[in-house]
Amino acid sequence: MALKNVNPGDLITAVDWNDLVTELKALDGRVADLEKGGSKSPPRITKVLPEGTVMAGDQIRIFGNNFDFTRGxxxxxxxxxxxxxxxxxxxxxxxxxxxxxxxDGATASGAPITMTVANLxxxxxxxxxVKSKPEQVGGRFEFGYLNSDPKIPxxxxxxxxxxxxASLSNADLAVLISPVLQFSGAPAVIVEVHDSDGQLRVDRTITLHEGEAKIISVKIPAIPNVPNGTNFGLTVTASASGVQPVTIIVPPQTVGQAGEEPDSTITNLTFSNILDGTATFQLPGPADTVDGILSIPGTTAAKVTIALDTTFANIxxxxxxxxVASATVVSGAGWTASRNPVVTPNEYEISAPGxxxxxxxxxxxxADDSVxxxxxxxxxxxxxxxxxxxxxIFRVQRA
Incomplete structure (x- = not known):
């Protein structure tokens, strides 16, 4: 029963007073039940499951008696x-x-913690x-090709x-760099991974601290003994536990000729998300020569809007x-692609790095699902x- 608030000058009736007395009697009864009820002895634990090390956030079962759960x-x-x-x-x-x-006190490898069970x-x-709960890795990292040294292979x-x-993650990352060299007709070539300090990373793993950015290199110790004009390709994937991997295809390379280099102020251009329509995106496999694969379900004409992600630097x-953003269908009869004017202006004006x-x-x-x-x-x-x-370059296909 809810009691009414009383303001100065209000008349308190017998009904109001009796409601108050009823509430006090009920409260007194509940207190008396607690005082006379419950266990007369401390709780006793006989078993805890699971046995062994547990982790923060886990559910456990405590067996015993005198827990006073039913009385709170x-x-x-x-x-x-x-x-x-x-x-x-x-x-x-x-x-x-x-x-x-x-x-408090739990560690990643497990620490002794005292569990206390009490009753009245x-x-x-x-x-x-108890082990501490692993930190959930969030965010992402940026990975982009800059240039080659020397300019001419x-x-x-x-x-x-x-x-x-560059890290945009909330945790330190161990980033695996996986280069794939496509050199048709040439003997197998060992490709090395070097950290920002020039050190060779035999395991091809780069330690990237939270918020850190560094310049790393993928080294071909010796271009094979092939004639000038021989074409080759290099694809490099960066991956780390808990974050989305990024695959970069270096612009086509030709022995004896300088290759195209990306604009130094555009640090990355990668897939972000589907803005409209139904589609799935996946990273390329080692044998693919594209930066990503977009699959659109169905066999009727369909429209999908995607967003890419880019960051600017050195400005x-x-x-x-x-x-200026643009899209070009390199091949594929019946397909079209264009800049979305609603989310993308005619041009971006960038006045500061970052x-x-x-x-x-x-x-x-x-509608043709075969091409x-x-x-x-x-x-x-x-x-x-x-x-x-x-x-x-994305390969876009019907699923």
Whole structure:
């Protein structure tokens, strides 16, 4: 029964007073029940399941007696961290409880923690080994091709391909760099991975701390002894546990000729998400010569809008630079692709480093489900005359 608030000058009636007396009697009865009820002895633990090491956030079962669960007189703490979630099925002889997500003193390898179970009379303890819950890795990293040194690949000589690797994650990452060299007709060539300090990483793994950016290199110790004009390709994938991998295809390379280099102010151009329509995106396999594969389900004409992700760097603050987004169907009868004018302006004006944009593109799939398309998406730097583009090519197909 809810009691009414009383303001100065209000008349308190007999009904109001009797309601108050009724509430006090009910409260007194509940207190008396607690005082006379419940266990007369401290709780006793006979078994805890699962046995062995447990992890923060796990659910455990505590067997015993005198828990006073039915009267609400129970409590469980793990060190200094109280438990608040008790599952259905708990009773005075069984507590089904979730270990808190954060337990003071718990470590990744497991640490001794005292669990305390108490009732209205007393308490008892039980020794546990508790591991801290692994940190959920979030965010992503940027990975983009910069340039080569020397500019011209020459037979029997080394060449380094430089990449920018930058963390946008909430944790330190161990990034595996997986290069694939396509050199038709040439003997197998060992490709090396070097860290930003020039050190060879035999395991091809780069340590990338939270928020860190570094320049790494993929090195061909010696171009095979092939004639000038021989074409070859290099695809490099960066991957780490808990984040989306990124695959970069270096622009086509020719022995004896300088290759195209991406614009130095565009650090990356990668797939972001599906803005409209139904499609799935997957990274290329080792044998693929594209930057990604987009699958559109169905056999009728369909439209999908995708967004790419790009970040700009090396732009002096206060000096505007301008970029134009475009899409070109390299091959694929009946397919069309174009810049989406709603989410992507005619050009981006970038006046400071660090700006991030998500250019959007419309893809129109024909009803014919047998012909895939190869579509190039490009950002062009208007102020630069050469090496002024960054592009990706996706294979787009009906699923």
């Amino acid at each position: 007189g129970h409590s469980v703490t793990f060190g200094n961290s109280p438990a608040v979630n008790f599952a259905n099925g708990s009773s005075d002889s069984l507590l089904i409880v979730q270990i808190p997500q954060q337990v 009379t007393g308490f008892t303890t039980w020794a546990l080994t 020459t037979a029997n000589n080394p060449i380094d391909y430089h990449f920018r690797l 002096p603050t206060g000096t505007p630079h301008h970029y 700006a991030q944009k998500f250019p959007g593109f419309d893809i129109n799939a024909p 895939p398309a190869f579509i190039r998406f490009t950002l062009t730097h208007k102020e630069a005359m050469i090496n002024n583009k960054r592009s990706v």
